[in-house]
Amino acid sequence: MRIVDKLDDLLNPIVVKELRQAVKSRIVVSALVLFLLIQLSILLVALSFGERRGYEEASLQAGRQIFLILQGILLGTCMLLVPAYAGVRLAAEHSDTNVDLLFISTLRPRGIIFGKLQASVVLMLLIFSACAPFMTFTYLLRGIDIPSIVMVLVLDFLVVLLCTQGAIFFGAVPANAGMKLLLGLFGLGLLAIMFGYTTAASMALLDMGLGSRLDSVEFWLIAGAVAVAILATVGLLFTWSVAIVSPASANRALPVRLYTLAFWIVTGAAAAIQMRRFRTTMPLYFWEAVIVTLLCTQIVVSINEREQWGLRIKRTIPRRWWLRGPAFLLYSGAAGGMLFAVLLIALTLVLASLPLSWWIDPSTLRAPTVEIDIGSRTTLALFLMALYTFDYCMLAVWLRNLLPHDRIKTSYTWVLAIILAGLGISLPWPLLFLFQNEELRMGHIDPGWQISNPFSSIFTCVAETSAEAEIFRYQCPLFLSGLALTLLLGCVPWMARQMRRFRPPEKETPAV
């Protein structure tokens, strides 16, 4: 067998197909040519203007200024072209006709998504390599050092990678054309925000000048943390995408939950290291906010999951009861998913609420009082957010179970939860108008009236300082916890039913 054949066999089929399509695509080729022309034009214009200036007027910042323009174009092109190309193509192909057919080949869902990402990375490398000579040339124009150029390009690459994986995730979401358009617009908005932040970060990095900081441990810790955060998010989006394109009969949740667990541990450890090194608790609270938000999303997703398992999954359920318990939390399933998220949220909040001395010597903090105050407010806000998410989701599950059989599909429980939350947010206002009109006009309403409104309640508890707010700060979590417990009791039969069903098959199906 020839080496070329061996190498060919190693290639992911999706990458080969995607790149073949990209080469033939007019959009990709035109965008690349246009991109190169713009870069060349900018450089020519800049050089021409530079020529006209006298020696005295020579700018010592010309390199940096031109680099920023070129970097803006590179980032804009990559962030728009590569993610849009990957996302739109997957969205178009993710139908009964195409992606399903891949599933009856030997390709696995992981291979399909990874192939899409790999193909996008090749496109990104192509664009980056096309712009590299122009960007390196800016070094000769002064005002910028090579390490800064490299670091900014690495940052840009990671951000484009994140955006591309995000676009692949959006493209994988099964939806009709209208919904896909809405998702596309939403994704475009996110891209614009990311573009803004990355450009600002690049400018800050260039202003700092990275050449002199390369030997500092702090610099590498921050750079490492940013890289870990971006790559961890890429991984999270990747596992979500794989779960979405996996067949409904597969154990979709298992890799997602395992990844979430790994994400929790790795990012938590990174936050702890940063906290000790930089003598600030901010990384811990940032980690806490990210994790709780992620797990609240997990709760909303979980309520739509299966409540019974097909043979394909049942066959893999452990027979030993002590292994079945953890497996219940990790396998696809509504109750297991809810419990997994709730347990991890509780653990996160407990860790963040531990006395500060457990994490760091408080005397070494620059502003211990401020940090403790920010920390307690963050934890309270996140605790309330988790309680509201749990309560509305469990209420939706409870109501769905109350309704006659199959009136609301399991997969649409999230819609019911959102409707309930919408009612909870909007209903207090007409009630206040009817019964507390005077107070409403004066702006002195009892915060208790707004208890069904998460936004208002969290704001009152965290930001307001009035006497009523002080009382409400205790009443609100108490009420929400009581409601959560009541709903949990109401849903015990629902959970118990799923736990009973979560068993391996009694005997193997006899082959014919």
Place this chain on the structure above:
Amino acid sequence: MHIHIDHLKKHYGRMRAVDDVSFSFSSGEIVGFVGPNGAGKSTAMRIIATLDEPTSGDAFLDGISVVEEPDKAHRLIGYVPDSLPSHRDISVHEYLDFFARAYGIGAATRKKVVESIEEFTNLLGIREKHLNALSKGMKNRVSVARALVHDPAVLIMDEPAAGLDPRARIELRELLKVLSSQGKAILISSHILTELAEICTAAVIIERGKILRAGSLSNILTADLPHRTVLIRSLDEPELLYRHLLVQPNIEAARRIDHTVEADVAGSEEACWELLEHLVRNGYRVVEFRQQRAGLEELFMNVTRGEVQ
């Protein structure tokens, strides 16, 4: 290769899309899967192709369960869906090459495999054309070629003839005959019953998820019929034979058609044999005695009620 569908059920809430479906077929057979729209044909086919999971029951390909060992089953199944390939910016050859790669066919043999499939499905002339520039008939051929690229033992075809012009339909029919002669087991659903009857060796009629009739075509077309229609030609005066038949107790009706007489015989095939024996014993010089097979269309109309869930 023996394919056994074993008590397959697929329920969507209260709707029973597939309700306890069981049947078997083997290599070299072409089984027509017939039923009105919404009868559960596509759902059953998707389950057999491992694209869906059954609520209960299973399908076995030489003992390999599609539910429990889908990965092994993938290599044995070629699935032609009811929709045609719609990838952009990719030629027919690249499309087939992609699926050959996806099925793990190594570089050393892939070129030959793809070329032989292109030749077999008559795609060589259009291999460099883009998929989205092809006609429906050509896309259909590409779809069949894609399903054959890994040389599966079982071919599952969901409405492959839908929307094809007469020439493309005839080409598809011939292709299926060749595939059957090569030993492939083929399960095909179609609404064009006359064509199915021409190529199928067996048929399964399904409605509201339940099997109404299943078996070899000759069996299901002759079983459960209220009467058999036989065509008789003798060297005697047709009028004489006609009158004689009319007075026989198990003859429901008789018609004279040119030099032959067509008679509806009440009862089973035994009654047909008894009639022939009776005619010969009474001195009729019978030179042709042929049982007219009911058409698949007629049977379909008789057994189905056109109900949907």
